[in-house]
Amino acid sequence: MKGLLKKIALLTLVLCLVIPFIPKAYAAVDLTKYKSTTLEEALTEEEIEYDFKHTAKDSQVTIYLFRGKGCGYCHRFLEYAAGTLMKDYNDKINIVPYEVWYNEDNGELFNGIATMLNSSADGVPFIVIGDQVFTGYSEEMNSSIVSAIETELAKSKDARYDALQEYVKYEAEKEKAAAKANQVDLSAAIIWNFVFTLASTVVILTFVNKRYHDLKGDRPANDEDDEYDDASKEEKSKPNKKKKSNKK
Numbered sequence: 001m002k003g004l005l006k007k008i009a010l011l012t013l014v015l016c017l018v019i020p021f022i023p024k025a026y027a028a029v030d031l032t033k034y035k036s037t038t039l040e041e042a043l044t045e046e047e048i049e050y051d052f053k054h055t056a057k058d059s060q061v062t063i064y065l066f067r068g069k070g071c072g073y074c075h076r077f078l079e080y081a082a083g084t085l086m087k088d089y090n091d092k093i094n095i096v097p098y099e100v101w102y103n104e105d106n107g108e109l110f111n112g113i114a115t116m117l118n119s120s121a122d123g124v125p126f127i128v129i130g131d132q133v134f135t136g137y138s139e140e141m142n143s144s145i146v147s148a149i150e151t152e153l154a155k156s157k158d159a160r161y162d163a164l165q166e167y168v169k170y171e172a173e174k175e176k177a178a179a180k181a182n183q184v185d186l187s188a189a190i191i192w193n194f195v196f197t198l199a200s201t202v203v204i205l206t207f208v209n210k211r212y213h214d215l216k217g218d219r220p221a222n223d224e225d226d227e228y229d230d231a232s233k234e235e236k237s238k239p240n241k242k243k244k245s246n247k248k
Contacts, residue, residue, distance in 0.1 A: 029168045034098065034109045042067065042097040043082055046075050050082040052090060060094040061152040064163055066110045066126040068101035074125045077137040084142070085149075092153060100124060113163055116170045130161040 043050050046069075065081075067074035081095055098106040101124075114121040119133045127134040129148040134141055152160050 029171045031164070031168070033105045035103055035106060036096050036098050039078075039081060039086075039095045039097060042099075043078055045069060045099075046078055048075070048078055048082055050086070052082070052086045054086065054090055054094075056094045057091075059157060060092055061129070061149060061160065062162060062164075063093055063095045063149070064113070064128040065095055065097040066100050066106070066113075066121075066124055066128075067097055068124045069099050071101070071124050073123075073137045077125045077127065080137075080139075080142065085145075089149060093149060109167070112171065113167050116167055117163065128163045131163070 037045075038056075039054060040050065042065075065074075065077070067078070085093065085095070098109060100107045100110045107121075110126060111121045113128065114126065114133075117128070117131065117133050119126075119135065123136055125134075125137050127137070127145070129145065130152045132148045132151075134145060134148075
């Protein structure tokens, strides 16, 4: 019984010391919960006519468009995209729209990417080309949008900045930083955890040991028991002397 209790105590102390060092797993951003559409679907939803056919390819520059259904400025940018941009860059760019007014998950993505790019999600359309951001839309922005597209096209595919992929890395790093900031001093935590566990183990073992002896109907040996046992042994070791009877 005592051997089992010692093993339990040892296992408890080992777990106490090991658990703080177990690495934490960080969950990656689940991109599947965000719903994007094709440019054609966004144009159809806004009742904008178009006469192009587009096929998305990995080699194309991705343009992320955060829009609101029924937004007038978004409507104007979509008309510009369906006309000029698709005419000049059909096989070189891929516009990926996210509706954020009626889709909360897309709104979360919008806020996250805006924060990552040191911008604010104050309004739509919110257009991301590489690491450049365009908030709102007017015809005066057309030349800047074209310039941003040309800048990305001049880069190799691997050198281009993809905001969505960078957002996944950004969120992972942010989670790690938050975990580190909230973590108490590990050394002190281990010491206090060890002391508390040790004290608890001693109390539990004492209680269990007492209950064990109570159930057996005896009690733990102590110094008085040892003295009593020694005296008993000494008494038993003496030879028995028979008394002589007096005969008259």
